[in-house]
Amino acid sequence: MRHFYYLCFLLLGFLSLPVWAGEDNRASEQYTREYIMKDYMTKPDRTLQLLDEAEANSTMPLNIVDELRGVVYRNMYRNKSALHYTRRAYVRDSLFHNDPSHLLEMTVSMAELSHLLSDYKESMRYAVQGVELARELKDIQSECKLLFCMGENKRMLTFKEEGYRLFDEAIDLLDNSKSKDYETMLSYFYGVKMGYLIADKRLDDAIEIGLQREKLLDKTSRQAEVRADILDQQFAYVYSKLAYLFHRTGDKERAAAYYKKYQSTDASATVDGRFDIAPYLLALGQYQTVLDNCLDFKKMMRQQDTLNNQYLSILNLEILANTKLENYKTVINLQRVIAAIKDNIYQREKQNAALELDTLYEVNEKEARISEQAFQLKIRTITLICILSGALLALFFVWRLWYQNCVIRNKNKALVKRINEQFSMQDEMDRSQLDVKDLSFPEKVEDESGDNEEQDKQMNKMIFEKLDYIIKRDKMYLSPDLSREELTKIVRMNNTRFAKMIKENTDTNLSGYINNLRLNYAIHLMKEQPDYTLRAIAESSGINSMPTFHQLFKGKTGMTPSEFKNAQKEIDS
Template sequence: MKHLLLIFFSIFISTSSFSQSEEELSQLPFDAIKDTIQKYSYSDIEKTITAANAYILKSRSKNDLKHEWIGHNTIALSYYHNRMFKESSEQSEKNMLFAQKHNLRDQEMESLAFLSDLQLIVSDISTQLEYYENLLQLAETYKSDFYKQIAYNKIASVRDVSGDTREAINIRKKSLNFFENKTVDSTFTQKSINSKIAMISFYLSSSYLEIEKIDSAKLYVDKIKQFSEKDLDTCYMAFLYAAEAEIAYTEKRFKEAKKLYHKYFDVCPTEYDLIKINYAYLIGKIELAEGNYRLASEILQKGLDDYNVTSVEEGFMKDYYEKLAEAYKQTGNFERASFYFEKYLTSKEKQTELKDSAKKSLLENEREAFLNEVNLLKTEKERKQSYLNYLMLSASLVILILLFVLLRFYKNKKANEFKFEQLLAKIEAAKQSDEVINTKDADLEEKNSNDVPEDIKQQILEGLKKLEKQEYFLKQECSSYNVAKKIGTNTSYLSKVINSHYGKNFNTYINDLRINYAILRLKNDVIFRSYSIQSIAEEVGYKSADSFTKYFKKDTGLNPSFYIKEIKNIA
């Protein structure tokens, strides 16, 4: 349900500006056609397509290619609204070719974005990811910041599906930073910039809820709260109510969650049946959580009966079937409970396949990018080798140098392998994660903490342990000032206590925590090992790969890349 609904939001909101300018029936004014399309968009596909075709004819009579594309796009949207996904995909492909032929760049990218979203339903996630990459390349070619950010956020959604939520968060944070620093221009009004900030903040809040970091989720809800309805494009306020409702539900504030879900649906009313079944799911799950089992089963069953799930949508219904099975079980209707539990298991299996496919597609993309880079390097190397063929007189010297380098490399490799074995032994022997790397500083400014009151000393040590559990040290903002502020002390006391208790200064203390975290996560997390060194550095709190590599090598004697390679060999 969640991923299917995200596709809807992506399509509904990204095309709402077009629906407001979709026009009329052949001889009638454009506004009249627009009214007809909007009137029948969700209820009568034949009338909608008739109006769209009339609009196309009128556009042709005026030789207006952009409006003709809008007419074609209306047909694709009409198929989508009526859940004729294959037909919608085929029409969108025609729309993209039309835009290409007539050099309508924005319309070409809009068609490709829509077509990309549909691939999860009509094809597979591998094809969808390929389309998103194509959209990114097209946006870079046309120098479109707008569609570049759309592509990044859609790729982040694939990361979410694959289970790589942290990387999805990283991508969206960069996109959010782009819009927060974007100035108004011909492409972006202030309202459209605000709307993008609200939408991305919503997705970030959802991702943090997914990994159970509710405080971080709330921070991004606060970003949406800075806007009022007049600051946002139509319907974007729904993101605030949706995010607040999910947090309230997570915190078991069910009455408040229900009110917020109602606001969520009221702020942007629509006849689209996917929204209706999502409404049934959200209200039904609250009634279930409150113990109103019969009412929950009635709401959920009616939503399902009204919607009529298609075979291609079964893989997105796991959560819905699970809640419905639980509601029937609690009411004593074990036959219906068993029926929907079986459907839940089937849907879960399909979702697992989807997740595995997403992981595989992402890894294939990374492999392809790596091989392309290798081939470029190989080509460059061959060119240089061709040039060296003319320098036969220096061949002997080159060979001697190479032999020296190889011998040195072999010696270094052996030394690094020994260091790696020692590090593995320390990991196995460590009782706690912070015992692998425990650096002691010889020169400390404040070795004695006797002038720190005992109760404050305990407060600081307990505060440090709490922040360690919260993994605050992974944030780039983690400084002695911010740590002292969170604990409720000053930097002088903090420094003295860390010096005397841990035998190290504040920076060493934080670096040890980060490097311990990196060592263990790289050992245990296959996906994390596939990140670039820059991404790993940012994940553990460093601003640059150089800083991370410097401290990693200082504490372990190894480069991170060597450690990752050796871990992969034994995994």
């Protein structure tokens, strides 16, 4: 039974894995561009919260987060905040140059937002810069947007003809591309240009561009992928404007025909559609219908809390209609409402500006904190790197010392082995030699005559062998007080010939010869008496000065007495 429970538990855990994975996937899907762009218009606050979380969790690149923040704020008509975040994305793209296409997209947004904030010169700067990049990347859509934006800037700067020339350049570029993907943008350009032409009272040109848009919409309507409701709304708009334009130019028959086309659209029954036809109805004298349409549109705008300049245009239409109906009292009230709304809009703009300044201040404070944290992190990182580098360097030096010590120890051991072998050979030679029976010396050894040099050398060698035998047998070299006079008396030889004899047979002087015997004895003691101290060994060997002992020992063996002793211990162990 217990095994059955275990199996059930494992099966339950296995079945829950897809659920957990699905939840993780859904959570990660929220931090994507596609998800944000789907909900930013209907849920701006939630979208901004998601973007804050995406930045905190580093689930999206910062330039994309700032770009999307700009899109959300622009949709909320908070263009200063939109410009702030778009500029941040633009700066990041400009610094890192990771994605030229995204940099171009941010340049387009900077040009458009600067235009919306009436900074036309700054908008022109971004537009000119963006056009160069768009042509370099062969991005026709972005190039057309920027050219059209340049045209709007020129028009607002009173260079109307140059502005219209740029409008036409953008429209021609899109039209010549023959791409179906650009038809929606081309229709938008036609509509904006048509509005400017009506405002500038260039009615014939407005009619021409309106007819072009109608033709384009007819072509677009034959494409299955285009939404019918959007097309119907655009048809209703262009029909309403053409009806108004033809009526203003005196072609009332065509105006009536387009009004009939307008009425055939579904959008004509909507609040937006009825407001679009209001100028034409006002021209027809249907003042009460205009007032009814304006009333419906006002109700919708009040529900959406959009009391702005567009709302003022509704009130102006109502004033015109009421003036024709001689409702002067209503006209006066409407004028008062307009004045109050203008004051309210002015106050609200100041309040929004203050709120945006507060937002920007909070953002700047947040950026300052992030910069400070980044700086502290950089300092900690540099400190950690320095500490690690120092530790690695120290480890390297320790390893280097250890390696050198190993090399020295191995070298010392090799030297000790060689010295031991030499001593073994010397001991064998000493044991193989017969005892010198005749240890007598001549009564007096005369100075060398130079007549028979070879005979003198033989004599010196014989005397030295006897003397060497006596010194080693009696261990005379162990006496620190051993002197030249004592030895010359033994061999009955003057100092000059004695020195020459020592030199011929040892290749050194008397001190070197005696010290060599003492050092050999010291080495013997180190092998036989490993517990002796170095001072005891030196004194036992006839050397009372430790510095002298160290100097002589290192000169003979190539290592210090302590190194030799340690190496000998390692060999013995």
